[in-house]
Amino acid sequence: MVNCARMIRAVTLDLDDTLWAIAPAIARAERRMDDWLQQHFPAVAARWPISRLRELRDRVASEHPELAHDFSAQRRLSLRHAFGDSLGHDHHAIDGGIESAFVEFQHGRHEIEPYPEVLDALARIAARVPLAALTNGNADLERLRMAEHFQFSLNAREFGRAKPDPSIFHAACERLGLPPGDVLHAGDDLDADVRGAHAAGLTSAWIDRRGTVEPPAEAHLHFGCLGALADWIESRVPVPSEKSRRGAGAPSTPMKKPTRSPLT
Ligand SMILES: [Mg+2]
Numbered sequence: 001m002v003n004c005a006r007m008i009r010a011v012t013l014d015l016d017d018t019l020w021a022i023a024p025a026i027a028r029a030e031r032r033m034d035d036w037l038q039q040h041f042p043a044v045a046a047r048w049p050i051s052r053l054r055e056l057r058d059r060v061a062s063e064h065p066e067l068a069h070d071f072s073a074q075r076r077l078s079l080r081h082a083f084g085d086s087l088g089h090d091h092h093a094i095d096g097g098i099e100s101a102f103v104e105f106q107h108g109r110h111e112i113e114p115y116p117e118v119l120d121a122l123a124r125i126a127a128r129v130p131l132a133a134l135t136n137g138n139a140d141l142e143r144l145r146m147a148e149h150f151q152f153s154l155n156a157r158e159f160g161r162a163k164p165d166p167s168i169f170h171a172a173c174e175r176l177g178l179p180p181g182d183v184l185h186a187g188d189d190l191d192a193d194v195r196g197a198h199a200a201g202l203t204s205a206w207i208d209r210r211g212t213v214e215p216p217a218e219a220h221l222h223f224g225c226l227g228a229l230a231d232w233i234e235s236r237v238p239v240p241s242e243k244s245r246r247g248a249g250a251p252s253t254p255m256k257k258p259t260r261s262p263l264t
Contacts, residue, residue, distance in 0.1 A: 006184075006203050006220075008237060010176045011125055011229075012134040012169070014187025018207050019122075019146070019226065020112040022137070029108030030054065036104040041086070041097050048082040056081060069162035072138045076102055110143045115209075117227035122149040124230040128237040134172050134185065136162045136192060147255040151176070163189075164196025173202070184221070186229055194219045205229060 016022035030050045037045035048056070057078040060067075067073045079101055083094040125131055126149040133141050133153035141153040154172050156162035163169070173180045180201035187193025188207050197204035198218035205221040207229065215222040223229045 006181060008129060008184045008203060008233065009182040010130045010132070010173075010178050010184070011233070012132045012172050012176075012183060012185045012197075012202075014163075014185075014189065014193050014207075015133055015135040015139050015141070016137045017188040018186065018193075019118050020114050025109055025112045028111050029105045032108035033101050033105040037101060040100070041083070041093075044083055044086040044097070047086045053078065053082060069136065069156035069160060070138075071136075072102070072157055075105065106138075106140075110139065112139070112144065114146065115225065117225055119146060121226040121230040122146055125226075125233050126150070128233050128239060130176055132172055132176060134163065134168065134187075142255060150255050152255060163187075163192040164199065166196070166200035169197060169200035169202055186221075186223070186226075190216060190219075 013019065030053070034045060034050050034053075037048075057075060060078045060081070061074050064074065064077065067077070076098055079098045080094065083097050087094055087097075122131065130151045131149055132151050133155075135153065136156040138155065138157055141147045141150060147153075152175060154168065154175065156168060159168050159171060161168050169185065170180065172185075173183050176183060181203075184203040184205055185193060185197035186205035186207050187197075188209070190206065194204045194206045194216060195218045198220070203220045204218055205223060206215050206219040207223055207226060208215065209225060211224055221229075221232065223232065
């Protein structure tokens, strides 16, 4: 691990593949949406099974680079194509069907299983420094039971640009009330998280659960899981007093606990 002499006063965290595995969540979401389509729009389901919809979504993503920061818009546009292809010009049915199908997808997409150490590690990190989510995905943190550990969540869809663009890292630092040099960003993706955070002036930490390749030079820190990052934070940052927490310039109120079940 690279020696990191900086004082860390806040942490931003990637979500997908850093706190949970995204592939099983997307697979559940696709199955749930397919079940719904079979029930309510069998013509669409017959013409656009899961594998074909997945290919369509990949094609939409490659043909619309202007939507690279917005996975929700990519998915809605894919559904519009599939519904239009199956139902012709029934615009009323198409518009309602797209939104309902997308709602089903999002329900499934939030049925995530955090990696085993994650909930404990989040609590340990949040006890030392303000914690914020910084994601290119479309997970709604307030739907998940870990929301209480975060001060806020900033996502690329709302912000308008995705990691590794420095502007989204700087926006998160601004909301934390801290210069980039005081903030550590951790994530699994070498380009979006590690190289992005490094270029934006943050301390970059690579969460590398596979441990198969050497960390790049842009990784100030390198951990095998989130628990190891929590160990590192605890070894470096004392438990803050209430007074110092209030003076940190960060929002003092964590995100609300979810009002819905984490599985809805
Ligand atoms: Mg990720």
